[in-house]
Amino acid sequence: MTDRTEQPDLWRAPSAPGAVDATVTVPGSKSVTNRALVLAALSTEPGWVRRPLRSRDTILMAEALCSMGAQIDEVVNPAGGEAWRIIPAGLHGPATVDVGNAGTVMRFLPPVAALADGPVRFEGDARASERPLHGVIDALRQLGTRIDDEGRGALPLTVHGAGSLTGGAVEVDASSSSQFVSGLLLSGPRFNKGLELRHTGRTLPSLPHIRMTVDMLRIAGAKVDAPQDGGTRDVWRVAPSALLGRDLTVEPDLSNAAPFLAAALVTGGRVVIPGWPRRTTQPGDALRGLFTLMGGSCELDDRGLTLTGSGKVQAITADLHEVGELAPVIAAVAALADGESVLSGIAHLRLHETDRLSALAKEINGLGGDVTETEDGLRIRPMPLHGGVFHTYEDHRLATAAAVLGLVVPDIEVENVATTAKTLPDFPELWTGMLAGSDGMSCTGTRG
Numbered sequence: 001m002t003d004r005t006e007q008p009d010l011w012r013a014p015s016a017p018g019a020v021d022a023t024v025t026v027p028g029s030k031s032v033t034n035r036a037l038v039l040a041a042l043s044t045e046p047g048w049v050r051r052p053l054r055s056r057d058t059i060l061m062a063e064a065l066c067s068m069g070a071q072i073d074e075v076v077n078p079a080g081g082e083a084w085r086i087i088p089a090g091l092h093g094p095a096t097v098d099v100g101n102a103g104t105v106m107r108f109l110p111p112v113a114a115l116a117d118g119p120v121r122f123e124g125d126a127r128a129s130e131r132p133l134h135g136v137i138d139a140l141r142q143l144g145t146r147i148d149d150e151g152r153g154a155l156p157l158t159v160h161g162a163g164s165l166t167g168g169a170v171e172v173d174a175s176s177s178s179q180f181v182s183g184l185l186l187s188g189p190r191f192n193k194g195l196e197l198r199h200t201g202r203t204l205p206s207l208p209h210i211r212m213t214v215d216m217l218r219i220a221g222a223k224v225d226a227p228q229d230g231g232t233r234d235v236w237r238v239a240p241s242a243l244l245g246r247d248l249t250v251e252p253d254l255s256n257a258a259p260f261l262a263a264a265l266v267t268g269g270r271v272v273i274p275g276w277p278r279r280t281t282q283p284g285d286a287l288r289g290l291f292t293l294m295g296g297s298c299e300l301d302d303r304g305l306t307l308t309g310s311g312k313v314q315a316i317t318a319d320l321h322e323v324g325e326l327a328p329v330i331a332a333v334a335a336l337a338d339g340e341s342v343l344s345g346i347a348h349l350r351l352h353e354t355d356r357l358s359a360l361a362k363e364i365n366g367l368g369g370d371v372t373e374t375e376d377g378l379r380i381r382p383m384p385l386h387g388g389v390f391h392t393y394e395d396h397r398l399a400t401a402a403a404v405l406g407l408v409v410p411d412i413e414v415e416n417v418a419t420t421a422k423t424l425p426d427f428p429e430l431w432t433g434m435l436a437g438s439d440g441m442s443c444t445g446t447r448g
């Protein structure tokens with residue numbers, strides 16, 4: 001194992017003392033919080049975002065909007081939790097936006113900057129410059145915005161906002177990220193002629209996230225025609241209109257519920273996630289079906305979602321194209337299953353926080369696993385796993401996937417668990433809190 005003195009940022013993933021039995025309150029959704037912030041900053045009147053996620057990605061979004069002129073006040077109400085009041089203002093440059101490694105910030109804000117008056121510089125982590133942005137850049141150029149990217153087609157770049165944008169028809173190949181579509185749609189109502197966006201690529205990942213964008217635009221008063229309602233395939237139309245300030249409460253982040261639900265599955269225990277919405281556009285809602293196929297049983301009632309593990313973890317063959325965010329934790333569970341799993345439809349994960357397909361294969365194999373990359377996913381054969389260092393490549397979802405393995409494989413050390421702060425800053429505390437709620441019985445997971 002790697003010498004701890006060389007790597008001080010190692011977190012020993014705790015073993016489950018038995019079947020996990022806990023209730024875990026998961027913080028708000030990153031995707032909902034960041035859409036709500038953008039829509040509120042583009043509105044004509046102040047709005048509220050209640051129970052927002054406070055994490056690296058959402059703070060970067062809030063700071064970026066403030067640097068362009070919006071005002072965001074934090075109010076803590078002991079009864080109702082935290083709330084942010086967003087007071088929109090005329091957006092302007094000069095401003096500098098740090099996108100960190102947040103896809104939502106780097107793809108949702110250049111269209112906002114195109115509406116601002118003055119230049120807005122976008123910078124970020126080294127990895128952010130490797131992540132695709134061409135769809136947003138090309139579309140804004142088609143609409144007449146001047147963008148200086150020194151020919152990179154990626155960050156860093158400067159958007160020269162002209163204070164308004166004529167808008168109209170654009171073609172975008174969003175096969176590498178649904179966020180190209182979401183980012184343009186969110187600002188679309190504020191373009192003088194609105195927006196008609198046609199996706200020209202062969203595939204389009206993460207459709208639930210685009211539905212979330214459309215839903216939230218409509219809640220903010222926008223008129224949107226979308227393929228999801230039987231409109232033209234691959235075409236979204238947004239009418240020009242004002243956006244209204246709303247009072248919105250953020251749902252728990254269902255994708256971030258994945259490691260906790262997985263804990264119930266791999267230890268044959270039970271985890272309750274309060275506040276699980278009955279209707280949602282979040283892709284994490286697919287966990288109910290996916291973890292049922294993998295051997296759990298799910299009950300959605302007034303307490304929230306309860307996942308009960310059977311003590312058996314079943315292999316799965318699943319196309320995760322629409323719910324790629326869930327793949328790292330599902331891969332970890334599959335490594336503990338009773339047979340070979342195949343995850344497909346997720347080639348675009350190679351362009352996420354890290355190359356997730358390569359990283360998952362390398363790190364699970366480093367613990368004795370047998371994972372191979374396919375053209376568009378992973379083939380995972382369960383093997384007896386052993387302890388070791390699990391490298392996380394500054395990817396929050398690699399860290400939470402490693403924690404799931406650590407429940408039933410002794411001596412896993414997770415590199416840089418603090419990287420979970422991207423979307424789930426209190427992850428280590430929530431994880432140990434969940435385990436403190438364990439019932440102390442012997443572990444009944446397949447590797448127990």
Ligand SMILES: O=C(O)C1=C[C@@H](OP(=O)(O)O)[C@@H](O)[C@H](O)C1
Nearest residue numbers: 031177178179182205206209325
């Ligand atoms: O719009 C969003 O909030 C997101 C869309 C998805 O991005 P991709 O379509 O790039 O996979 C998802 O993976 C990301 O975590 C959040």
Ligand SMILES: C=C(OP(=O)(O)O)C(=O)O
Nearest residue numbers: 101102103104325352353
């Ligand atoms: C891909 C992800 O994030 P981003 O919003 O940075 O794309 C993710 O959270 O899994």
